[in-house]
Amino acid sequence: MKSINSFLIIITSIIITTSLVGCKTQKTMIDNTVVKVSNTERNHILTLTTHSPYILYALNNCMMGGLVKGNIPADELDDFQNKSSCIDPGLVSVWEIEQGKGTIRPIKNKMRLIVSAFLMKAI
Numbered sequence: 001m002k003s004i005n006s007f008l009i010i011i012t013s014i015i016i017t018t019s020l021v022g023c024k025t026q027k028t029m030i031d032n033t034v035v036k037v038s039n040t041e042r043n044h045i046l047t048l049t050t051h052s053p054y055i056l057y058a059l060n061n062c063m064m065g066g067l068v069k070g071n072i073p074a075d076e077l078d079d080f081q082n083k084s085s086c087i088d089p090g091l092v093s094v095w096e097i098e099q100g101k102g103t104i105r106p107i108k109n110k111m112r113l114i115v116s117a118f119l120m121k122a123i
Contacts (some may be wrong), residue, residue: 023054030058031085038087056094060114063089065109089113 037044050056065086072080089112096107107115 026052026054027058027061030055030062031082034059034062034085034087038085048057056114059094062087063092063113067113 033046033048037046043100048055063081065080065082066088068084069077069080069086077083089108092108092112094107094114095104097104109115
């Protein structure tokens with residue numbers, strides 16, 4: 001039986017503050033986490049809550065890689081920087097808890113990536 005790996009990212013709100021952990025460290029953390037969760041030998045479910053726009057951008061890049069990885073010619077795949085941290089966007093759920101309302105809403109678009117307007121709020 002094939003195992004199903006999935007992410008659930010819950011955005012509690014976007015609060016822009018000076019990060020204690022740098023953006024490169026957060027990107028590396030997401031890349032490494034996606035590699036581990038994508039291990040098909042075990043069934044993984046990860047729930048992550050964040051305020052960090054760096055985490056969102058890194059996750060979005062992993063999902064975008066999952067969309068395009070199959071279209072990259074084999075001879076160019078070695079140059080694809082994040083080839084090991086690509087993930088099928090269908091395995092990732094991203095939700096926002098709207099500040100002040102307490103309601104939960106998905107923030108992925110029809111391409112199954114994080115909505116651009118939401119990412120722009122995070123800058």
